[in-house]
Amino acid sequence: MTRKQKRLVIIGGGVSFIVAAVLLVMVAFSQAIAYFYVPGDLAKADLAPGTRIRLGGLVENGSLKRGEGMTITFSVTDTLDKVPVTYTGILPDLFREGQGVVAEGSFKEGSPVFVADTVLAKHDETYMPKDVADRLKAQGVNLGGKENIR
Amino acid sequence: MIIELGHYALVLALATSLLQGVLPIIGALRNDHALMEIGTVAAKATFLLMALSFGVLTYAHVTSDFSVQNVWENSHSQIPLIYKFSGVWGNHEGSMLLWVLILTFFSALVAVFGDNLPETLKANVLAVQAWIAASFSLFILLTSNPFNRLLNAPGEGQDLNPVLQDVGLAIHPPLLYLGYVGFSVCFSFAIAALIEGRIDAAWARWVRPWTLAAWTCLTAGISMGSYWAYYELGWGGWWFWDPVENASFIPWLAGTALLHSALVMEKREALKIWTVLLAIMTFSMSLLGTFLVRSGVLTSVHAFATDPTRGVFILIILILFIGGALSLFAFRAAHLKAGGLFAPISREGALVLNNLILTTAAATVLIGTLYPLALEAVTGAKISVGPPFFNMTFGLLMLPLMLAVPFGPLLAWKRGDLLGAGQRLFAAVAFGLVVGSIIYYIQNGGPIMALFGLALGAYMIAGSLTDLYLRFGIGKVTGAVALRRLSGLPRSVFGTALAHIGLGVTLIGIVAVTAFETEHIVEMKPGMTTDAGGYTLRFDGLRNGNGPNYSEESGHFTISQGGIELAEVWSSKRFYTARQMPTTEAGIRTFGLSQLYVSLGDDMKDGGIVVRVWWKPMILCIWLGTVFMMAGGAVSLSDRRLRVGAPARAKKQKKPVLEPAQ
Numbered sequence: 001m002t003r004k005q006k007r008l009v010i011i012g013g014g015v016s017f018i019v020a021a022v023l024l025v026m027v028a029f030s031q032a033i034a035y036f037y038v039p040g041d042l043a044k045a046d047l048a049p050g051t052r053i054r055l056g057g058l059v060e061n062g063s064l065k066r067g068e069g070m071t072i073t074f075s076v077t078d079t080l081d082k083v084p085v086t087y088t089g090i091l092p093d094l095f096r097e098g099q100g101v102v103a104e105g106s107f108k109e110g111s112p113v114f115v116a117d118t119v120l121a122k123h124d125e126t127y128m129p130k131d132v133a134d135r136l137k138a139q140g141v142n143l144g145g146k147e148n149i150r
Numbered sequence: 151m152i153i154e155l156g157h158y159a160l161v162l163a164l165a166t167s168l169l170q171g172v173l174p175i176i177g178a179l180r181n182d183h184a185l186m187e188i189g190t191v192a193a194k195a196t197f198l199l200m201a202l203s204f205g206v207l208t209y210a211h212v213t214s215d216f217s218v219q220n221v222w223e224n225s226h227s228q229i230p231l232i233y234k235f236s237g238v239w240g241n242h243e244g245s246m247l248l249w250v251l252i253l254t255f256f257s258a259l260v261a262v263f264g265d266n267l268p269e270t271l272k273a274n275v276l277a278v279q280a281w282i283a284a285s286f287s288l289f290i291l292l293t294s295n296p297f298n299r300l301l302n303a304p305g306e307g308q309d310l311n312p313v314l315q316d317v318g319l320a321i322h323p324p325l326l327y328l329g330y331v332g333f334s335v336c337f338s339f340a341i342a343a344l345i346e347g348r349i350d351a352a353w354a355r356w357v358r359p360w361t362l363a364a365w366t367c368l369t370a371g372i373s374m375g376s377y378w379a380y381y382e383l384g385w386g387g388w389w390f391w392d393p394v395e396n397a398s399f400i401p402w403l404a405g406t407a408l409l410h411s412a413l414v415m416e417k418r419e420a421l422k423i424w425t426v427l428l429a430i431m432t433f434s435m436s437l438l439g440t441f442l443v444r445s446g447v448l449t450s451v452h453a454f455a456t457d458p459t460r461g462v463f464i465l466i467i468l469i470l471f472i473g474g475a476l477s478l479f480a481f482r483a484a485h486l487k488a489g490g491l492f493a494p495i496s497r498e499g500a501l502v503l504n505n506l507i508l509t510t511a512a513a514t515v516l517i518g519t520l521y522p523l524a525l526e527a528v529t530g531a532k533i534s535v536g537p538p539f540f541n542m543t544f545g546l547l548m549l550p551l552m553l554a555v556p557f558g559p560l561l562a563w564k565r566g567d568l569l570g571a572g573q574r575l576f577a578a579v580a581f582g583l584v585v586g587s588i589i590y591y592i593q594n595g596g597p598i599m600a601l602f603g604l605a606l607g608a609y610m611i612a613g614s615l616t617d618l619y620l621r622f623g624i625g626k627v628t629g630a631v632a633l634r635r636l637s638g639l640p641r642s643v644f645g646t647a648l649a650h651i652g653l654g655v656t657l658i659g660i661v662a663v664t665a666f667e668t669e670h671i672v673e674m675k676p677g678m679t680t681d682a683g684g685y686t687l688r689f690d691g692l693r694n695g696n697g698p699n700y701s702e703e704s705g706h707f708t709i710s711q712g713g714i715e716l717a718e719v720w721s722s723k724r725f726y727t728a729r730q731m732p733t734t735e736a737g738i739r740t741f742g743l744s745q746l747y748v749s750l751g752d753d754m755k756d757g758g759i760v761v762r763v764w765w766k767p768m769i770l771c772i773w774l775g776t777v778f779m780m781a782g783g784a785v786s787l788s789d790r791r792l793r794v795g796a797p798a799r800a801k802k803q804k805k806p807v808l809e810p811a812q
Binding site: 003006007009010013014017018021024025027028029031032033034035036054066070072088089090091093094104 | 384491492493494499502503506507510513514517518521531532533534535536538539542543546547671672673723731732733734749750751752760762
């Protein structure tokens, strides 16, 4: 091979690999990400059943039913709207009524109940997940400056 | 008084690092030896002052001096001594202090062991190190001072975050920082070389030991962090593609690429410009990671409570350093002489492929980590980019690299023989296929990708051993000759083989756990049993107890197989009183390389309890593989060729020449 050919092979190989990587990233972005909603967004969101989303808000006071079988039900609220959620499994240590929570999962066909497969609660109880706090503030919920106090 | 001494030492360290950042550079320009020597002295002084400052903060934590705000917020008089120590860096201020301490530690190492470096290069390296140290010392003093006092000293502290009260935390951050911050030396070498406008194979030889040392520590840090998350968080996961994990993983990928490209530069004087760029990018990724973790732009387990001025400050440091370095690079790179060419199929070619794949993979992880931030800033939409994204992109991109790993060491420099290498790897491929088939038989099928992954891991291990085997010539020559060859081999050959074997072992662990782990969530009452991984787990009952700063509820389980009791395991839920915070302490039992993982959930109204049981086959391989990688790094580091002082020998031999003739 001449110098020119060698260079061509190396550069051509490199460029095609990078192009493949870019395509892969684009495909993954269109398929493998989840959007974040609070309950108030859902009415206008028009989600197809089975679409994976993250649902954030506060665990509504008095809505948590635990200790009866392994499926736990609670409601996520942004204080205006609320969404019932079911989850089978063990809740994170910091999950509590009135606290911020992010649930990941989807709505099943024709059901208003959000089926979560992952539930995240903020590890540090002095502030709630940033995503939740931002959205709740945008919804006009008064957080009492709670989300950023140390 | 002692506290103020620490504060004062920190201010002095800032002053000495400013001296260290300016004087040696002027000295290098004027070729003034005395000015350049100041850099060496100042580097040692800065380190000692930082060590004093850090020592004082440690003293405050150990003696539970709650008049110091940092101690009050992050410690408690009742916690065990080890957590009083680890509490020093279990918070934002203290961890930044540790960051700078380690940075100045590396500067001091360069000052002490850098006698063999050209004088001007050493002076410039120390100056660049000092700029970084000065920026971050200023950051600590202005926005995150750990020595702030409280007017009325409270009687009791607010306790260290309970999830951080663990031996893993005591070790994880220092190791991680040793790696993270260690790459600063490579960065400083790159900038110094650009300032001088001169770079050659010797430069690569000086940079490589620092890269290796940092890489080894970073490997250890990431691995430790992963294991800590696995057993402490109680979710049974070992890697979450959490943004902060990514922040440490990106420098690791870039550092791994740097390790390999420096090899090409050292041996063949090729890839110079690329290696310099990579050295800059690796530490830039460390800085970016520091920004992501410390600024609070991300929601994460690692984000301590934050305030926005800190984020802005680190962002400015980030822009100055990365922007400055890249501008200098753009300005100077054209003047650096390009290296020699080589055939695509050669050792160099293989190492270029390694760099191509690793940097592309690192870029993918970076994009996935930053995309949510960028999208939110532009459109306001909030998304989460999680494991599905990274598995799809990173996983697929790494596949060709894994296939190519055993080929690399078998190819000759300049022009390699792919067919020949393929023939020599025949046994390794066959071994991989056999392993795949055996698992297919045992598992009675199983997902095809998992079988492929396990076969790939086996092939990588066997392929790396093939290289060693061929070099020994066992079977072809007598035992004595093979033994002589063995002792004559450069240690870096063993290092390479060990690290590559480690990669294979880790891959096997990852694939086995991902494909074959089982998880049950069951409600259990005392006496009930459940099956996992061929073992039977019996719940015996609950017990309440108290620790020094928590109360706990522990479940006792007995593990048996075929009616024979093998082991017992405790799994508990703790409640830390000072912070009113519960944590899960999983019960873990090891069988060979596999583990049974039990964590407790809610108490049921009818007296039962929810129990989550995982069978994690071969999971220990994940971390065992990283131990191999670290061993590989350490063995390579002990290679004579890479010893930091190695090039000094020629200089010392010259000395007698200078003696006066008789």
